Amino acid sequence: MTNKHPAADTSDVPDRDELAAEYFEVLPYAPYPVQEEAMLAYFTGEQGVLVCAPTGTGKTMIAEAAVYEALRTGTRMYYTTPLIALTDQKLDELRESAVRWGFSPDQVGLVTGNRRVNPDAPVLVVVAEILLNRLLNTEAFDFADVSSVVMDEFHSFNDRERGVVWELTLGLLPAHIRTLLLSATVGNAMEFTSWLTRAHNRRLQLVVGTERKVPLQYSWVDDELLPEFCEKIADGDEIDRRTPALMFCFSRSQCWTTAELLKGKSVIDKIRQAELADYLHAADMSEGAGPKLKQILMRGVGVHHAGVLPRYRRMVEELFQRKLLAFCVCTETLAAGINLPARSVVLPSLMKGPRDKKKLCEIASAQQIFGRAGRPQFDAVGYVYALAHEDDVKINRWREKYDSIPEDTKDPGLMKAKKQLKKKMPKRRTDETYWTAAQFEQLQSADSANLESRGRLPWRLLAYLFGKDPNVQPIRDMIGRRLLTPKGIEEGQRDLNRMLITLWSAGYVELEPKPHAAELPPPPPTNKEKKAAKTAGLFGELLDQMRVDEPKSEPKPEEDNRDPKLIESRGYEVENYRPDSATPTERLERLVHIRSINPLFGVYLADQLAIADPNERIAALESVLEVPGTVARFCRMPSYDDMPAGTLATTRLDGQLLTLGLATSEELGAKKDEDEDIVDRGFGRVMFEEKVWPLTIGEKILRMFRNDFPRVHDVNVRPVWIVGELMEFGGDFNKYVTARKLQKEEGILFRHCLRMILLLDEMANIPPIESTVETWEDPLDELADRLTETCRKIDAQSTDEMLNQPGSEIDDLIELGRRNK
Known part of the structure; x- marks a missing residue:
């Protein structure tokens, strides 16, 4: 299609007033007041606009003002969304608009971590992580000709896992790029714009709408x-x-x-x-x-x-x-x-x-x-x-019938009917949770949530930044500019110290100056000591004497109520520690390759799996992909009888777990005499111990990891046997889900398989020292190929979109949307 507005001719480039007039002329229908105000603010403002308006206000029309500007002036722009599903939709919408304005649909493209459509187009729809990745790689991506960035669904800033993506992006955007932030209503919009000015010298006009176009x-x-x-x-x-x-x-x-x-x-x-x-x-x-x-x-x-x-x-x-x-x-x-x-x-x-x-x-x-x-x-x-x-509906209906018969009726038939109704009165159940009209009204009228910084800086981002510059101060400054209370910023600085000490103790960086030991305060009195103090004196002594002959139960470990932030640092000072540099070692680069899971655990897992047998590898890798519990309970790991402990467990992990006191012999599969009861000799009662479930390979590795990385608290595993059993079915997905009666959850299982393929690819890039290409990469690639073939038979379009798009950006993507904390 011929471009009716040849942007290459700079003499034809209009000023912003002319752009605004042109854009208003091409609108398909008259704008709503908040839309008009926001669009005028965008065309007249120097650095952009924050638009806060209810869902359904028509914020797409506002966003397209920036798209029209880029196409008309021959500049570039990014349109970011939080979800891949939204990028596909926005791509189609913006292409239709471009054609309506007289431009080619090819001038609108899309880039996600796994899919590319016209990636060199001047208007790019991207997931938020892609834009952040490019801002972190300015030597590869030039922003000089980028005129604007639209951030749709900007209230995602509040997301505990991914909000940091939007926060860091705002801080890294060059000053000449105008931003158009589109959000549902927020409670602290004025405070947020003030923070942007104060922390990032970005002055945005605020446009707030409270009324919907369709009430x-x-x-x-x-x-x-x-x-x-x-x-x-x-x-x-x-x-x-x-x-x-x-x-x-x-x-x-x-x-x-x-x-x-x-x-x-x-x-x-x-x-x-x-x-x-x-x-x-x-x-x-x-x-x-x-x-x-x-x-x-x-x-x-x-x-x-x-x-x-x-x-x-x-x-x-x-x-x-x-x-x-x-x-x-x-x-x-x-x-x-x-x-x-x-x-x-x-x-x-x-x-x-x-x-x-x-x-x-x-x-x-x-x-x-x-x-x-x-x-x-x-x-x-x-x-x-x-x-x-439904119980309340039945009660309301019953009451309507019951109240329709007068209490003072003398009619024998009505009296009998009322008596029968009273016997059949429905009631609420004790094990059911109910809701009310008042709660419905509360949800309608409640104040909107405030925007604030949430979540820590991801491990992978730290590894990437230190790989480019070992200077710690820029990262400390970044934390100091977060939208947090002073106390929150202090905790953020301490948390950075813990992360630095963790990277140093694992051999990923060299810190200067090095961490120094801290003096831990004595622990407070234990529960036992408190009880002893209460019974002090003559009566206390008598009671203590009486307890000498009481039957002894297994002592429980006392809770340690000291500050967990000090305990988790394993004796290193975190409060006043201020390292100047974190110089990467050769090991640090391995962290950057792991996107799907916590990179520290990913590298640790790879080092353990070097000597694992095939079943152990599959089970361990599957366990870190966080399958919902409602599905996982139907996909449990086989028992030790059906799948005995493998090479990694028997030659390394089991012995280490026992030696370190991290697991009991029963947890490692040792069978107990079923006839052996525990007798409470004081009362002659037979006691039964709670059943001990043997640890799976993933759980064993996690216990070792937590022992070696005491400051990393957010890594979990959920043992499942999905890919493993699917391969036992010859890769026949339909037979597998039918046999397991999981047809209603097959989308979860399909996504798990796709994520497994991506994880296998990442793990293949970090071969352990104890491995070779033949023992490490080849088996992982072979499994990935078999899974890919299976996934294509299930849904070829989704599989190809996820896995088969060309380009190297997937290899570089700093994907912060995973649980990489």
């Missing part, structure tokens, strides 16, 4: 059960019905259960059902959850969550966008990801969490969910419905 109407439904309610709001013509609707559940299993409740209910008309049937009959949904999902889809209901395979999720998205589905039952992650335009949002519950630990949905998440209701181009109002618990 929301909230309804508490306490007199209808979910199936009949859904049928009711789906009834009527295009104008009267309240669908399409997103129905949010707070667990994957609840999504399936809720979708099944609509079985037999009429929620779509015959015309749409016929079109839906034609689509589904032509689709291949013969394996895994496909047949079950197909039945649900035929009713006009979709299911969308991480347990659904990506190719099925794409089908649900397409059908919903074509208005062929009345309901999409989904988890809350969809609220911050793919934009499925809906007239209504339905919440069957306001509580989330395990059955015995349910709590009210977080305010920020709830408001994000509410904001998905109402489509600016189609709806005058967005509807948000919260349904009462």
Whole structure:
């Protein structure tokens, strides 16, 4: 397509006033007041704008002002999102806009860690980590001609794991680049802009919007059960019905259960059902959850969550966008990801969490969910419905019937009916968690969350920075500029010291000056000492004497209540320690290669696995990929009888764990006489010890790691046998999930396999000293190839997007979105 605005001709480049006028002329519809204010602020401001407005305000139109500017002036710009799913959507949206403005769609590209589309395009949609990576590699990426950076969903700054990405990016952006930060409403927007000015000399105009273009109407439904309610709001013509609707559940299993409740209910008309049937009959949904999902889809209901395979999720998205589905039952992650335009949002519950630990949905998440209701181009109002618990609905219905019979009635029939009703009065269950209309109102009116710095600097980032410059002061200055209280900054500086000491003690850096020992204060009195003090005196002595002959139980270790920050440093001073430099050793580079997991644990794992047998390697690597507990319990490691301890365990780990007192013989697989009981001789009772579960290979390595790295507290493993058993099934994914009855979680298992492939590739890049190419890289590559072949058969598009994109950026990416802390 011919560019109607040849930016290469500098004489044709307009000034900002002219740009603003041009952009307003090409808008598809008149902007809402907050949109107009934000766009004018962007075109007239020197350094950018922070836009805080509710979900559904139309912030994309504001963001596209920066895109239009870059295309029109021949400069470059980055459009960042927190999620890969959002990058795909934004790529399509911006390409459509570029064509509408008269530019080629090829002038908009995409770069994520694993996928590239027109990577040299002037407008690039990227995940946030990519932009940070390029800012850390300015020798490879030139920012001189970059005019702006848009950061969408900027409230991700508050994310405990990934918020540091946005924070560091803001600090590293060159001064000439204007920023357009788009966020849901935040509680401390003014304070945040002041912090940006103070900490990073970046002065942003603040534009705050409180009204949505499509206002929301909230309804508490306490007199209808979910199936009949859904049928009711789906009834009527295009104008009267309240669908399409997103129905949010707070667990994957609840999504399936809720979708099944609509079985037999009429929620779509015959015309749409016929079109839906034609689509589904032509689709291949013969394996895994496909047949079950197909039945649900035929009713006009979709299911969308991480347990659904990506190719099925794409089908649900397409059908919903074509208005062929009345309901999409989904988890809350969809609220911050793919934009499925809906007239209504339905919440069957306001509580989330395990059955015995349910709590009210977080305010920020709830408001994000509410904001998905109402489509600016189609709806005058967005509807948000919260349904009462079915027990409360039944109680309300009973009370209505009961109260309809007067207490003073003399009618024998009515008196008998009232008596019968009283006997059948429904009640709340003691083991159930309920929610109320007041809590629903609380979620609507609660103040928005404040933005603040969260999480520590990632280990991998430290390794990368010290690889470029051993000077510690710039990193200390970076911590001093974080959006924290003075106390929080002090703790951040101490935490940096702990990280430095950890890297030094593991041989990754040489610190100057070296850490010095600290004098630990004496521990406070133990519980036993406190009790002894209370019983001091004559009566205490008598009591102590009486206890001499009491039966002795196994002593419990006393809690050490000293400051854990001092204890974890293993005697090194962290409070006033100020090293000047952290010079990398040859080992440091190994940390930079590990992106998927904590790099310290990744390198430690590789060194241990050098002598492991194939099953041990698979089991150990799988255990660090954090499979959800709801899935992991169905994918447990085989018992010692079915899979005896391997080479690594028997020749190294078991002996070390016993010698160091880190595990008992029973935890290492030693069998105890089942007939041997423990007799409490004082009372003649038979005592039974709690069952001891033998440690898996991953758990053994973790215990050794925690012993060697006492200052690293956030590494965990969850033993599973997924890839291992899949290979036992010859790589036949459908046979595996069917045998394990895990069809409803196959998306989780598929993602686990993809992550395993990426981890195998990373581990292959850090060969241990005890290995060779033939013993280390070749087996890992062979397993990765077999897994890749399996994944392509499951979902070729998602597999290729994840694994097969050309380019070296994946090898360099400082991916902070993992748990690399």
